[in-house]
Amino acid sequence: MKAEHRESLANYLTALGDDELILAHRGSEWAGHAPILEEDIAFANLALDELGHASTWYRLAAELLNEDPERHPDALVFARPASEFRNVRMVELPNGDWAFSMLRQYLFDASEQIRLSALASSQYPGLAQAAAKIRTEELYHLRHTSAWVRRLGLGTQQSNRKMQAALDLLYPDALQLFAESASELELAQAGFVPQPDGLLVSWKSYVRQDLTASQLRIPDGEPSAPAGRSEHTPHLERLVADMQQVARLEAGVDW
Amino acid sequence: MRDTQWPRFQVFHQEHPDRPHTNAGAVHAPDAELALQNARDVFVRRPDCVSLWVVPADQILSLTAEEIEHTDLPPAPAGNGDSQRYLVFIKRTQVGSHEHVGAVAAASGPAALGEAVRRFGTADALVWWVVSESLIERTEAAEVGSLFGPAKDKPYRDQAFYHTTTLMRQIRGRPKQEP
Numbered sequence: 479m480k481a482e483h484r485e486s487l488a489n490y491l492t493a494l495g496d497d498e499l500i501l502a503h504r505g506s507e508w509a510g511h512a513p514i515l516e517e518d519i520a521f522a523n524l525a526l527d528e529l530g531h532a533s534t535w536y537r538l539a540a541e542l543l544n545e546d547p548e549r550h551p552d553a554l555v556f557a558r559p560a561s562e563f564r565n566v567r568m569v570e571l572p573n574g575d576w577a578f579s580m581l582r583q584y585l586f587d588a589s590e591q592i593r594l595s596a597l598a599s600s601q602y603p604g605l606a607q608a609a610a611k612i613r614t615e616e617l618y619h620l621r622h623t624s625a626w627v628r629r630l631g632l633g634t635q636q637s638n639r640k641m642q643a644a645l646d647l648l649y650p651d652a653l654q655l656f657a658e659s660a661s662e663l664e665l666a667q668a669g670f671v672p673q674p675d676g677l678l679v680s681w682k683s684y685v686r687q688d689l690t691a692s693q694l695r696i697p698d699g700e701p702s703a704p705a706g707r708s709e710h711t712p713h714l715e716r717l718v719a720d721m722q723q724v725a726r727l728e729a730g731v732d733w
Numbered sequence: 734m735r736d737t738q739w740p741r742f743q744v745f746h747q748e749h750p751d752r753p754h755t756n757a758g759a760v761h762a763p764d765a766e767l768a769l770q771n772a773r774d775v776f777v778r779r780p781d782c783v784s785l786w787v788v789p790a791d792q793i794l795s796l797t798a799e800e801i802e803h804t805d806l807p808p809a810p811a812g813n814g815d816s817q818r819y820l821v822f823i824k825r826t827q828v829g830s831h832e833h834v835g836a837v838a839a840a841s842g843p844a845a846l847g848e849a850v851r852r853f854g855t856a857d858a859l860v861w862w863v864v865s866e867s868l869i870e871r872t873e874a875a876e877v878g879s880l881f882g883p884a885k886d887k888p889y890r891d892q893a894f895y896h897t898t899t900l901m902r903q904i905r906g907r908p909k910q911e912p
Contacts, residue, residue, distance in 0.1 A: 514761065515761070517771075519771075520770065520774040614878055615879070618773075618879050618880055622770050629767075
């Protein structure tokens with residue numbers, strides 16, 4: 479693989495890892511607070527899976543950069559300033575209500591399903607294998623969250639109203655999941671990653687089907703995908719400060 | 734005030750294709766589909782599992798060994814009229830769980846209980862459960878990979894994965910700093 483491809487692919491994977499990590503952190507904030515014990519366990523389960531996936535992407539990035547696969551993920555998570563995270567803004571938003579969190583997790587899970595299916599045939603073997611493995615887990619996530627989207631969408635007037643409000647807020651931001659990143663087209667031409675515009679089309683038609691069947695309306699018009707992954711809301715800084723609190727007590731300590 | 738608690742479902746899991754389904758405990762869920770998912774999350778975190786069943790707890794008919802001593806069993810069915818299949822579970826030790834032992838055909842739940850006792854005998858049995866097979870929601874063979882596969886291979890769920898020679902221990906072991 480060409481040197482510039484290695485670096486671009488590492489950046490691509492780090493961004494995917496950041497999406498998973500930040501969403502996992504938000505998911506973990508529900509632990510002990512979900513509306514019912516069984517959902518508390520289920521949601522923590524999903525969050526823990528996303529954390530594991532983040533770790534997988536970071537390790538692959540480390541390989542590409544010839545970094546230590548044990549140390550590099552920790553450095554990314556615990557030593558990077560918030561401004562260097564490359565997650566989409568959707569995942570850093572505060573949890574809001576249960577409808578908001580569930581719908582966000584659903585929109586994300588659907589994007590994972592679409593992206594991982596394509597990444598499973600990446601020309602980079604390590605990436606293809608990881609994608610195939612993670613995809614199996616994500617099938618279950620999607621099954622859980624789409625079941626909830628249906629029930630909340632079709633449940634009561636109140637649950638439908640909350641879901642619609644969440645969708646109106648989240649949908650424009652969710653499009654950022656497939657916004658083309660730097661060098662992504664070159665990586666796609668080399669066969670390492672899929673074409674981003676194709677993924678977006680598949681994702682839109684996938685979620686449209688579920689959301690419409692749940693009596694939810696996709697917001698009018700075609701919201702433009704918001705600016706790049708280096709722009710964040712103020713919420714990310716607080717989240718990262720929280721996440722790095724212990725690690726920053728003493729740099730480099732083994733814990 | 735209205736009771737907002739979700740109904741309870743009994744969960745049966747199977748650890749190996751050659752082993753019977755065994756009662757794992759119960760979950761609350763608004764419906765059978767979500768009960769199956771909750772069962773997966775609550776009871777299949779790490780152990781081996783090849784199949785899960787859930788059944789509404791209030792649809793299970795139960796009979797204890799003690800009750801059998803004091804009551805007459807419903808008579809054996811006369812013919813094969815309007816019978817349906819009931820699955821039979823038996824608990825054999827106080828600390829044990831109900832284990833799936835087989836099925837009987839009967840026209841009603843009470844008749845199925847009587848038939849279960851006659852068919853599977855009273856030796857070592859403490860509690861019988863029967864439930865109509867039609868009420869059981871089960872995982873399908875095709876789902877085994879996505880539902881249960883991942884739980885087997887998740888080192889990051891183990892505490893040891895984080896090799897936590899904890900920061901706190903180091904801080905505690907450190908000489909006190911002068912203010």
